[in-house]
Amino acid sequence: MAFDSLSEKFQNIFSGLKRKGKLTEADIKAASREIKLALLEADVNFKVVKQFTKTVSERAKGSEVLKSLTPGQQFIKIINDEMTRLLGGEIQKMEFVDKGANIFMMVGLQGAGKTTTAGKLANLLRKEKKLKPLLVACDVYRPAAIKQLQVLGEQLDIPVFTMDGETDPRLIARQGVKKANDEGYDLVIIDTAGRLQIDETLMTELVDIRDLVEPTEILLVVDGMTGQESVNVADEFNKQLDISGVVLTKMDGDTRGGAALSIAYTTGKAIKYMGVGEKLSDIELFYPDRMASRILGMGDVLSLIDKAQSMVDEEKARELEEKLRNSEFDLNDFLDQLKQLQQMGNLSSLLEMMPGAGKLKGMDLSMADGQTKQTEAIIYSMTPEERRKPQIINGSRRKRIANGSGTSVADVNRLLKGFEQSRKMMKQMGSMGKAKKGRFKMPFM
Structure with a gap:
């Protein structure tokens, strides 16, 4: 972080x-x-x-x-x-209109991550707000910018509006909004052009687009690695466009993080989202109080809970609950749990959200992430029957599994012993859950 x-x-x-x-x-x-x-x-x-x-x-x-x-x-x-x-005090959530399209205009310097953020935000709001998004490609200057947005759209299954051969971003923005209104899209995210530095031509163009489409939100995308320079950038964009909020990108890197602690105070505008990774799902609401706790080493348990809940498949959770109660939890279920845990991020990022994680700074947490990969390899080297019935895995089977996964027999023994201990513990939890039906949840979560 x-x-x-x-x-x-x-x-x-x-x-x-x-x-x-x-x-x-x-x-x-x-x-x-x-x-x-x-x-x-x-x-x-x-x-x-x-x-x-x-x-x-x-x-x-x-x-x-x-x-x-x-x-x-x-x-x-x-x-x-x-x-x-x-950091801004209370969380500032987006305002959404009930009728017509919500129009978000993404602005910022070249390289800040506007295009990727446009895709991430469209994906997030489609899931959380059940909105129907349309991405509009208005960066006609940067080579391959339009193609990049189209590729993102294909990956996310979100349509991208373009106008082949058109070089006026004002016209593209206006026609994109018209298409959204005509075809029932209730979220339009306009990916505008950036520059290596602020200039009058860029600002005039952005002001024109703003006046033409009257956006619901003007979001400034800022590279979290740029430090104090980001404050000057944010201040200038705010003066020219009256931005409604900020999105900080690259907040997962080993940077000093000064931008987040400066922008909200100097511009008076809230940080609304932050990019926390390279995956298209790696964007989060910005909670000032939670971020303050993380900066001060007090953890961020609420964000950890939110992350876990967003990754839980409710149907699978109910199936797992039933298996635990009936003592049918096997290595296939264990593997599913590992996959869900991995979807939440690497162990290092998860531990940062735990209170007192600062005491673990000297540990090589990458070893723990490597252990998870090893566990997966061992389970994948088992036959379907062995995963369902680990008790049948005898000495010769253990040797075969070790050879197949590139591990040792001792590693296989360690996994099976740990799994059996976990299953016994979860069986006890399952019996407790019977007394409180509906309140028993996924053990690894």
């Missing part, structure tokens, strides 16, 4: 605060200085850093901290509150 380094620094600051029985003004001053340095190193805008540390220091010097029985915890709460406020 983009805030790994910053989160680690905050955890070190908090550890020092928690060890103190009481805090003095000198302690608060020293901690504020460390926070200031950590934020500046994360490439947060210096004006934002100055205001943030000033507010935190002023609140911390009040009686609620200095006279508290748990001053360290109170100080951390103040930092969390101010971090949430810095």
